[in-house]
Amino acid sequence: MPDTSDILSLESLKVHFPIQGGLFDRVLGRSAGAVRAADGVDLNIGRGEIVALVGESGSGKTTVGRVITKLAQPTGGRLLFEGRDMTSAKGFSALRPYRRRVQMIFQDAYQALNPRHTVFDSVAEPLRSLRLVKNHAQLTERVSEALSAAGLNPPGDFFARFPHELSGGQRQRVVIAGALAVKPELIVADEPVSMLDVSIRAQILQVLVDLRAKHNMALLFITHDLPLAWLIADRIAVLYLGRLVEIGSADDITFNPRHPYTVALRNATPQIRSDASRFELPALQGEVPSAARVPKGCRFHPRCPLAFDRCKEEEPPAIEVGPQHMSACWLPTSGAKAGLSTPNLKSADHGSV
Amino acid sequence: MSESIVRYSSRSRARAIKSFLSNLLGHAGAQLGLLCLVFFLVLSAVPNILVGPLETVATATGDFLVPPSSQHLLGTDEVGRDVLNLVVHGARISLTIALLATVISLVVGTTVGITAGYYGGRVDVWLMRLTDFFFVMPSFVLALVITPVVLEVMGRGREILGFRPSLFVILVVIGITSWAFVARIVRSQTLSLKERTFIDRARVVGSSNLSIMVRHILPNLVPQIAANGALVVAGAIYVETSLSFLGLGDPLQPSWGTLLSLAQRAGAASTGAWWYLGAPGLCALAVSLSFVLVGNALDDTFNPRQRVIP
Ligand SMILES: Nc1ncnc2c1ncn2[C@@H]1O[C@H](COP(=O)(O)OP(=O)(O)O)[C@@H](O)[C@H]1O
Ligand code: SF4
Ligand SMILES: [Mg+2]
Numbered sequence: 001m002p003d004t005s006d007i008l009s010l011e012s013l014k015v016h017f018p019i020q021g022g023l024f025d026r027v028l029g030r031s032a033g034a035v036r037a038a039d040g041v042d043l044n045i046g047r048g049e050i051v052a053l054v055g056e057s058g059s060g061k062t063t064v065g066r067v068i069t070k071l072a073q074p075t076g077g078r079l080l081f082e083g084r085d086m087t088s089a090k091g092f093s094a095l096r097p098y099r100r101r102v103q104m105i106f107q108d109a110y111q112a113l114n115p116r117h118t119v120f121d122s123v124a125e126p127l128r129s130l131r132l133v134k135n136h137a138q139l140t141e142r143v144s145e146a147l148s149a150a151g152l153n154p155p156g157d158f159f160a161r162f163p164h165e166l167s168g169g170q171r172q173r174v175v176i177a178g179a180l181a182v183k184p185e186l187i188v189a190d191e192p193v194s195m196l197d198v199s200i201r202a203q204i205l206q207v208l209v210d211l212r213a214k215h216n217m218a219l220l221f222i223t224h225d226l227p228l229a230w231l232i233a234d235r236i237a238v239l240y241l242g243r244l245v246e247i248g249s250a251d252d253i254t255f256n257p258r259h260p261y262t263v264a265l266r267n268a269t270p271q272i273r274s275d276a277s278r279f280e281l282p283a284l285q286g287e288v289p290s291a292a293r294v295p296k297g298c299r300f301h302p303r304c305p306l307a308f309d310r311c312k313e314e315e316p317p318a319i320e321v322g323p324q325h326m327s328a329c330w331l332p333t334s335g336a337k338a339g340l341s342t343p344n345l346k347s348a349d350h351g352s353v
Numbered sequence: 354m355s356e357s358i359v360r361y362s363s364r365s366r367a368r369a370i371k372s373f374l375s376n377l378l379g380h381a382g383a384q385l386g387l388l389c390l391v392f393f394l395v396l397s398a399v400p401n402i403l404v405g406p407l408e409t410v411a412t413a414t415g416d417f418l419v420p421p422s423s424q425h426l427l428g429t430d431e432v433g434r435d436v437l438n439l440v441v442h443g444a445r446i447s448l449t450i451a452l453l454a455t456v457i458s459l460v461v462g463t464t465v466g467i468t469a470g471y472y473g474g475r476v477d478v479w480l481m482r483l484t485d486f487f488f489v490m491p492s493f494v495l496a497l498v499i500t501p502v503v504l505e506v507m508g509r510g511r512e513i514l515g516f517r518p519s520l521f522v523i524l525v526v527i528g529i530t531s532w533a534f535v536a537r538i539v540r541s542q543t544l545s546l547k548e549r550t551f552i553d554r555a556r557v558v559g560s561s562n563l564s565i566m567v568r569h570i571l572p573n574l575v576p577q578i579a580a581n582g583a584l585v586v587a588g589a590i591y592v593e594t595s596l597s598f599l600g601l602g603d604p605l606q607p608s609w610g611t612l613l614s615l616a617q618r619a620g621a622a623s624t625g626a627w628w629y630l631g632a633p634g635l636c637a638l639a640v641s642l643s644f645v646l647v648g649n650a651l652d653d654t655f656n657p658r659q660r661v662i663p
Contacts, residue, residue, distance in 0.1 A: 099559040111550035126558035
């Protein structure tokens, strides 16, 4: 029974991209396998809640965001919006009501704006196509309002500009203005500041935080940066190879992580690691494996310093490890302390992820 | 406030157009080509003012096959008509046919190319099969097959859109046989454009497929369409000339190709009437070359800085 207080829920969401096999495979009718970009993601977002989706590059964050914004079709699981199943909704007219309520902000704002459209056209596009205005005066008013809210003042000065005439931060503000012009209830922000100058990141984040404060807008904030996630989010979900390994309040995930992967992520971040930590771990070894070859058992086991036999065979389910805090690891139930007391772990030194 | 949008926007566009023109005119080839085209466009715009009405056998004033002289700058033909008069009037027919055929070809080619590239899958496969079919279809064979049918159906004397039937056939045949080239180029550009993030954003903000194709993809294709459009015109002039030379033209609305054909039949080559063959031939050559020059310059201007031109 879906919780109707959640605006959005994902239920064991899967996105598998088939791998185009060689001629040999096709002649034999053999499947070349699949890239498991999302591989059973369960996630709820409450009204007006800011949830951060954290993970290394290639962990499937963008794919999850694209499913929520109906840019990618899941191959399994369900996407529920206010309890209604949106998984198979298709076609722009059928999706129009959904689009009014769910918007997206992209990582690369320069790519996200049509180089031949003015700022006014770009921000007006959602209002026009979703039929939210009746006449040109209303359109101009909503566009101005949105540009102001996104921090482009005075808005009239930006109407006739083209993307190449704007700075990176201004472009991202235009994209944000377009998203918030329709007054959505959920915005998916895919690494919205990762390509921006450090000096303007805080301002852009402030715009997003203000939206929640003023309009109770929910936000799925996608990032690879744990401190950033802690700064902005109420809850943090940690994604590893297409699956959530830990989810909990921002403070719990940052200062009291339970999953070895989260601990490793945290330890790789100098700002946080000085804090009293629950347990020490050596830095992560090796690369993230390809989503085309997800390891059997716990998908983190080849890199996990605490892995034991069971990890190689059985995939751990998400287990409640505290209030509102889930972790998908065998350790909390089966001998975490034993693993932690292994002396060579303590002596090992740390590098970076 | 909406007035100020228009004002700002037109100023910004004016600036962009100005910088584009100055880039284009930086090419020596473009200058030469444009100069030549302007010259021929003037000829075809006001032929009556320049050389009087089209001369016919009845109104011919000169002797037969007279070499160029002060009275007949380009000599006369085998019935005593002034060749300059014929060539200037021929410019109008040749250019009109070529330009209209290009419009047909660009409209059909762009529509097919965008649709195939954007939708992909089965739509793409079938549209591209169709395109390949038209791509290899020889215009001569098509013209030879269609002409008698149209003449039979329409009757020789009737005019279609101001064209006598055989010219109309040439126009349609060129259009039909040249759009495939445009469709292929547009499709491949569309394939790469549709992967751009701004198309994703357009979807998220609720734009329909049609609006994405028309408002997002088409404007970004303008450089390719313009550059290749110029090449299509050059090809159309060439095909028109050849079809008319083969006798598919209309003697009452003579194009350059028709003149070449008449000259050939009058034995201009063997009797040494070089002016009769040379005048229309050089004109056709000059105009197609000009379009090629302009097309290449457009390509050069658009390509390296595609992203900065609004
Ligand atoms: N359209 C696609 N086709 C095939 N594989 C894809 C596609 N999109 C993403 N992937 C793969 O899915 C995995 C997750 O990608 P992505 O969601 O972009 O991760 P992230 O945003 O966390 O970096 C990667 O291995 C990526 O190569
Ligand atoms: S289940 Fe095993 S391998 Fe996976 S994170 Fe826990 S200890 Fe490591
Ligand atoms: Mg990504």
